[in-house]
Amino acid sequence: MKTVQVEYFAVLRERTGVPVETIETAAEKASDLYAELQQRHDFPELASLKVAINDEFADWDAALCNGDSVVFIPPVAGG
Amino acid sequence: MKTVQVEYFAVLRERTGVPVETIETAAEKASDLYAELQQRHDFPELASLKVAINDEFADWDAALCNGDSVVFIPPVAGG
Amino acid sequence: MNGFRIQSAALQPNVDRAMLQSEACGGFVSFEGWVRNRNEGQDVLRLEYQAYEALANKEGNRIVAEALQRYPIEHALCVHRVGALEIGELAVWVGVSAGHRDEAFRACRYIIDEVKHRVPIWKKEHYLNGDSGWVNCEACAHPGHHDRPPEKSKEPGA
Amino acid sequence: MNGFRIQSAALQPNVDRAMLQSEACGGFVSFEGWVRNRNEGQDVLRLEYQAYEALANKEGNRIVAEALQRYPIEHALCVHRVGALEIGELAVWVGVSAGHRDEAFRACRYIIDEVKHRVPIWKKEHYLNGDSGWVNCEACAHPGHHDRPPEKSKEPGA
Numbered sequence A, B: 001m002k003t004v005q006v007e008y009f010a011v012l013r014e015r016t017g018v019p020v021e022t023i024e025t026a027a028e029k030a031s032d033l034y035a036e037l038q039q040r041h042d043f044p045e046l047a048s049l050k051v052a053i054n055d056e057f058a059d060w061d062a063a064l065c066n067g068d069s070v071v072f073i074p075p076v077a078g079g
Numbered sequence C, D: 001m002n003g004f005r006i007q008s009a010a011l012q013p014n015v016d017r018a019m020l021q022s023e024a025c026g027g028f029v030s031f032e033g034w035v036r037n038r039n040e041g042q043d044v045l046r047l048e049y050q051a052y053e054a055l056a057n058k059e060g061n062r063i064v065a066e067a068l069q070r071y072p073i074e075h076a077l078c079v080h081r082v083g084a085l086e087i088g089e090l091a092v093w094v095g096v097s098a099g100h101r102d103e104a105f106r107a108c109r110y111i112i113d114e115v116k117h118r119v120p121i122w123k124k125e126h127y128l129n130g131d132s133g134w135v136n137c138e139a140c141a142h143p144g145h146h147d148r149p150p151e152k153s154k155e156p157g158a
Helices: A010-016 A030-041 B010-016 B030-041 C013-019 C053-070 C101-118 D013-019 D053-070 D101-118
Strands: A002-007 A020-025 A050-053 A069-073 B002-007 B020-025 B050-053 B056-058 B069-073 C003-007 C027-034 C042-051 C073-081 C083-086 C090-098 C121-127 C132-134 D003-007 D027-034 D042-051 D073-081 D083-086 D090-098 D121-127 D132-134
Touching: A002 A030, A010 A030, A010 C121, A020 A030, A030 A050, A030 A069, B002 B030, B010 B030, B010 D121, B020 B030, B030 B050, B030 B069, B056 D053, C003 C053, C013 C027, C013 C073, C013 C090, C027 C101, C027 D101, C042 C073, C053 C073, C053 C101, C073 C101, C090 C101, C101 D027, C101 D101, D003 D053, D013 D027, D013 D073, D013 D090, D027 D101, D042 D073, D053 D073, D053 D101, D073 D101, D090 D101
Parallel strands: A002 A069, B002 B069, C003 C073, D003 D073
Antiparallel strands: A002 A020, A050 A069, B002 B020, B050 B056, B050 B069, C027 C090, C027 D027, C042 C083, C042 C121, C073 C090, C121 C132, D027 D090, D042 D083, D042 D121, D073 D090, D121 D132
């Protein structure tokens, strides 16, 4: 088990009701963690999202380490 | 013979030394008038210029009428 | 004075524009994104922008650096607002100064296009009919949340 | 608030920009032409713009009308300065507001390109070395008038 910090934005923050969670997880990869949270919070399908680990874009296959900060990124709409 | 008013801009005004002249001329066409003035004022070749009659772009072949106002237009450089 | 920045205070294009001036520059192009009163056929009351600031600043600064590398320009700056915005307010400003106008136009266009596609900033529209929705998020529609119907558009906004 | 205008007073882009705002517009693009300190390899001290105002206003307004017809934009305005200008001063300003940014960029570019090619306005540059010359006038070079050498460029300036 590892501990990661997950910060939520936009639709994800609306679904969770909190901006940030500290999570104990057995997830190996970012995509595993998303699947876990998707069930709990009724998140949208992964296909339309990106992920950032420690404030940098990452692959969904990237390994999660203890203490990582993770952000799931729904489709952006700046400007 | 007809009387036309010719207004000068840019390099042409520098060559004539005056912004406007009233000219008695036998010139039939705008190009004839330019040829006449070119000799008197050492104007550049006609090919690079345009002409306006009564504040509208005109053909060099346009007939001149008594009382017309004529402007010869060197290459523009606004902006 | 090059880069990207996020702020919650109202943008001041005059102040930022002055920072891009240079005696070597003959051309300056700026883009302003304003909050419209309609989008996708719905009457919009107000907007809310949210940013993942740490990554948005990184990605925004990368985009401006790319523009400076691709085009022979002098200065380039992009400022994006976050928080609650009213109709007509300025949401994003891009300014580019260059020796010649062609490069200024192209670099300005590059920056706003890339910012809209890549920078993690989200926009929630609040509609006249009481609904609201996160723009461009087809997957966000959710019965019971008063989100608007899924969007078909792949192009992010104006 | 659409059109073209010439003025000898300093341009005020903020004032004109405010006239183009509309709640239906999501995008605004502006171009500014500044007086550069160098052109075609020579150090420029100052500039002098001269306009054939009656025809310049007609042609300028035609160009803006063309832009409004060609592109789905809301407002378009171009203001050109005449008289003596110092380095760094604003010589021409174009502003375009539109529902979407693509049209605003394209219409703004169209207007400045056409204005530079078609509107009877002339620019005289005064150089550090004491020479001066009417820009773009290849035929204007004239021994004894301290005009600069003929230009090869067919493209009118920045």
